[in-house]
Amino acid sequence: MKTWQEAQRYCREKHTDLISGLKQLQDEELKNVMNSADKETYIYFGLFRDTWRWSDGSSFSFRHWNNDLNNQQYNSGQCAFAFNDEGRWKTDSCDQKKPFICYNDKVILIKENKTWEDALYYCRDHYHDLVTITNQDEQRWVQEKAKNASTDHVWMGLRYTCTLDF
Structure with missing residues (x-):
């Protein structure tokens, strides 16, 4: 038994x-597992509601959070992330004014300090846009x-793009 976040981290x-x-959800092996589970047992799978978005609209499935943050802080109304x-x-x-990384066909470090929006x-x-990271190779x-x-x-x-934090 684990929370959704603990289950994701474990997997x-x-x-x-x-x-x-x-x-994957239509897989026969999964159907067998579900059929053998107690009717009152609920099993997590990888679908979640998320309001974080990359500026270029790319999918946000890759995660590389700071380990000392808990899930509440990810959705605390902050509108930008930093390394x-x-x-x-x-x-x-x-x-806050910080340097930033753009990308086109490569990543470009801009050493000027600007707000996230600037x-x-x-x-x-x-x-093209601020950098988008969708896998561990891009992260490195x-x-x-x-x-x-x-x-x-x-x-x-x-x-974070959730309007009025709803």
């Missing part, structure tokens, strides 16, 4: 991830580039 550490996608020196993500207020417009005007690639920033944190294109 990612020991296997790949929680079961997800129509093909810390270990490459993990954390929230910060969008009006960084977004800068990247869209000069490149961007993390290496961020080491050359003038501060401990750099903006990326992730933000």
